[in-house]
Amino acid sequence: MRCDVVVVGAGPAGSMAARHMAEKGLDVVMLEKRQEIGDPVRCAEGVSKTGLRSLTDPDPRWIAAEVRGARLHAPDGTTMVMSEDRSGNEVGYVLERKIFDRGLAMQAALAGARVMVKTRALDLLRRPDGSAGGVKALRFGEVLPIEADLVIGADGVESKVGRWAGIDTSLKPKDIEVCAQFLVYDPAVDDDYCEFFFGNDIAPGGYVWSFPKGRKLANLGLGVLGSRCQPGAPVRLLRQYLERNRPEARVVEMVVGGVPVSGPIERTVADRMMLVGDSARQSDPITGGGILNAMKAGVMAGDVAAVAISDGDLSAAGLMPYEEKWRETIGRQIARHYQLKEFFSRQTDEDLNSLMHSMQSMDMSQMDLRGMLKVLIKLNPKKLWELRNLVV
Amino acid sequence: MLTVDRYRCGYCGACVGVCPEMALELVETWIEISPECVECGRCTKICPTGALELSDKTEART
Structure with missing residues (x-):
């Protein structure tokens, strides 16, 4: 079979990308290797x-x-x-992720994407130049080649798509x-x-x-x-x-x-390939949350895919606007929070206690993480010296 | 040799994410191990359920 874009993985990232591309008139196929989208959950929701x-x-x-x-x-x-x-x-x-994930996949399907469950990507199909020509899938026990102009990897923590395209995403x-x-x-x-x-x-x-x-x-x-x-x-x-x-x-x-919790990886695009969500390691290194970043990245990738396909440039350079877009937006916080994670994962219990004590006299109820960090640094300048660049 | 106790495995795919050789694959409710495995032991250490094991006292190579 043939399509414009094949999306591997029907989590929030894949479904948002699929929906946005289908709404723009692209012929989209979204694969999910499980037989039930969203189950089992791997998330605090x-x-x-x-x-x-x-x-x-x-x-x-x-x-x-x-x-x-x-x-x-x-x-x-x-x-x-x-x-x-x-x-x-x-x-x-x-959330109730089992229902939420299925709901997002349904929205993609209603927008015109073809959703295929129990269909696992085995490898990329290759063009003569080595770039992705689609995906070789195993659907319900039978090999199914799916030719596509573009492959979007939304295949989660265990992602293979990026690695097949030459990006080492191993954690x-x-x-x-x-x-x-x-x-x-x-x-x-x-x-x-x-x-x-x-x-x-x-x-x-x-x-x-x-x-x-x-x-x-x-x-x-x-x-x-x-x-x-x-x-x-x-x-x-x-x-x-x-x-x-x-x-x-x-x-x-x-x-x-x-x-x-690796923070931003070096590359998330290759010729005819983009990574979104957990497969692009876009989850937040300090909280572990990944739903919103995945959905945002899915939308950005979908938008860039539509432009790249109409322009006829699906090279890594043609897809670079996606890379730039997510790094400028969600990427900034992911990078900052990676630095925070590196710091906090080294703290002893005594350190954590004293940091929390230092804030007891302050009214934190109206503060966000960044504001809290500012106060923390002000109160504990020595201890938090290495984090000072995060709040300026 | 790397073995997986599929009665212990929670099929979460964390092992697949850390495998430096792409030797693991999560299929529905089980983990498949391919011959590319170099027995580095990374997956055994991080498995949340402790389902993966390097048997025969193979020393970790990396």
Whole structure:
């Protein structure tokens, strides 16, 4: 079969790209290797309200719960509250990703994209010059070559598309957070706040989260930095956390996953190929959130694809506007947050406690992450000297 | 040799993301290991469920 663009992966990045290209009249095929889009989930499902609304009109069925803010907990129990509208990209709605992902794929399909599930990309088809000529797929057990002018890799943490096109996207252990999450029913869940718990014992190089999904249900999970991980540590630590801190919690679902925290990679375009979302390592290195960046990148890639196809220039140079666009926008924050992650993953519990203590006298309720950092640096100039360039 | 305990595996694909040789692939609910595996052990260390193992006491090469 033949099309203008083949999108590999039907997560938020792929679906947004597919929808935008289909709306511009391109013939789009979107592949999903799983038989069910969105399942199993690999996500804490938090997203900011204004962020999501700026990209699409959210269907109420996508949303499990709305929260009023975020509460941060230092290792010694000191807490700090941030209001919802200042808590960044991940706080506001807690989604039902299984329904959300399917909803976005449906929007792409309604716009005219052909969605093919249980269809896995095996390799790129090659043109005589070596560039991508489409994708060799395995659909329901049968090989299916899909010729296309352009391939968009939206194939997540385990991405292959970029690597086939010559971009090494493999993650170093220090650049991946490996996570485990239980969906729990627990009377101790605060239905109004996303909670973050820090500590080198409970989650080395990461944090424990509780994202409420309504009526005392919550995604309770944790991430461990890969370089500080032992085999099976995320699941083991999460069980331990539950035993020690949430004796009433009843687990009704378990998921695991890896989140890229590498910061911006060197290249996300090649001849006739673009990467979007987690496959482009566009998830936020400090929070681990990736939904909004993935959706934004999908839109940008879709727009650039439409122009490049009508101009007839699908070389890496022709696709470069995508690369420039995402780096100027979401890329700036991703780069800043990578530096923050490198710093915070080195802090001892005492450091984290003293940083949190230093802010206790300040009113943080109306501050965003950047404002908070500014205050932190002001209060702890010596300790945070290396981060001073992040706030100027 | 690298082996995967598919009864332990949570099929999340984190191992595929860190594999420097593209030797792993996540297919639906299992992990496939190809002969390109150099037994570096990166995947075993970061596996959230501890499903991957280097057996025969093979020393990590990288």
